Amino acid sequence: MPATTHATRNPFSHAETPAVGVKLEDLCKSFGSFEVLKHITLSVEPGEIFVLMGPSGSGKSVLLKHIVGLELPTSGRVTVDGLDAADETTREKIRMALVFQAGALFNSLSVYDNLALYLREHQLADEAGIREKVMRALQILSLENAAQKFPSELSGGMKKRVAIARALVMEPQLMLYDEPTSELDPVMSATIAEIIATLKDEYHVTTIVVSHDRDLALNIGDRIGILMGGELKFLGTPDELRQSQDPEVVDFLNPKIDLKNPRFKRLETPS
Ligand SMILES: Nc1ncnc2c1ncn2[C@@H]1O[C@H](COP(=O)(O)OP(=O)(O)O)[C@@H](O)[C@H]1O
Numbered sequence: 001m002p003a004t005t006h007a008t009r010n011p012f013s014h015a016e017t018p019a020v021g022v023k024l025e026d027l028c029k030s031f032g033s034f035e036v037l038k039h040i041t042l043s044v045e046p047g048e049i050f051v052l053m054g055p056s057g058s059g060k061s062v063l064l065k066h067i068v069g070l071e072l073p074t075s076g077r078v079t080v081d082g083l084d085a086a087d088e089t090t091r092e093k094i095r096m097a098l099v100f101q102a103g104a105l106f107n108s109l110s111v112y113d114n115l116a117l118y119l120r121e122h123q124l125a126d127e128a129g130i131r132e133k134v135m136r137a138l139q140i141l142s143l144e145n146a147a148q149k150f151p152s153e154l155s156g157g158m159k160k161r162v163a164i165a166r167a168l169v170m171e172p173q174l175m176l177y178d179e180p181t182s183e184l185d186p187v188m189s190a191t192i193a194e195i196i197a198t199l200k201d202e203y204h205v206t207t208i209v210v211s212h213d214r215d216l217a218l219n220i221g222d223r224i225g226i227l228m229g230g231e232l233k234f235l236g237t238p239d240e241l242r243q244s245q246d247p248e249v250v251d252f253l254n255p256k257i258d259l260k261n262p263r264f265k266r267l268e269t270p271s
């Protein structure tokens, strides 16, 4: 498939850059003798939203870190637009933004300065240009009134939105989100899911979301992968996932609360 099927429209100008695809080829990752990722092969197409689900500790964050070159494969390969993700120059050629689970905002900086930091450090614009880009990103996330606030003054949902706005000023060709709705109430989670889908629709930015959030995955995912025990147990569309009969997948998506679970018998008061 040609990489130019979709174009990423820069949110800050009318320039267009091709959306990028991501390929994992037989990716294995071990920490010591612990195999976290086992032979993962996966293609994320330019301009799609791919949602990676899986239980805690199944290797989702580790997989995401390979795409931005924060972890290196034990064997196999990860490429972004055909370029090796392990190669430092790839991050100079392709604009990738990772929105971390906890937001990773600088607490001593205002929201405005958190967003301006990347542009200032890379000298991408003068202060007037930075102001325009920062305010545009804040406006897209409905955060204009939060510019002078500090992270400690923000609600959980606002922090997540600031983290997304900060990624957006990088004008990314690839947006990666790690648990963007964790710790949020269902209404705010739905808002964040809408924002992720809107950014992808407006700018055709290739999007990979790591999330436990079943509603988010089924509503905004073009395709979904489920990682369990380091293996890709499911790969398909939301409809295919709804129809999956795989007992592990069904249990993961519909966990049951068993009040008579024998594992907890010992917690009962002896009679
Ligand atoms: N740098 C590291 N060194 C050793 N073990 C790690 C490292 N990073 C992650 N792990 C382990 O790899 C497993 C998968 O982690 P992670 O990808 O963070 O899981 P999750 O699916 O919850 O995001 C966990 O058991 C974690 O403890």
Ligand SMILES: [Mg+2]
Residues within 6 Å of the ligand: 060, 061, 062, 178
């Ligand atoms: Mg994680």
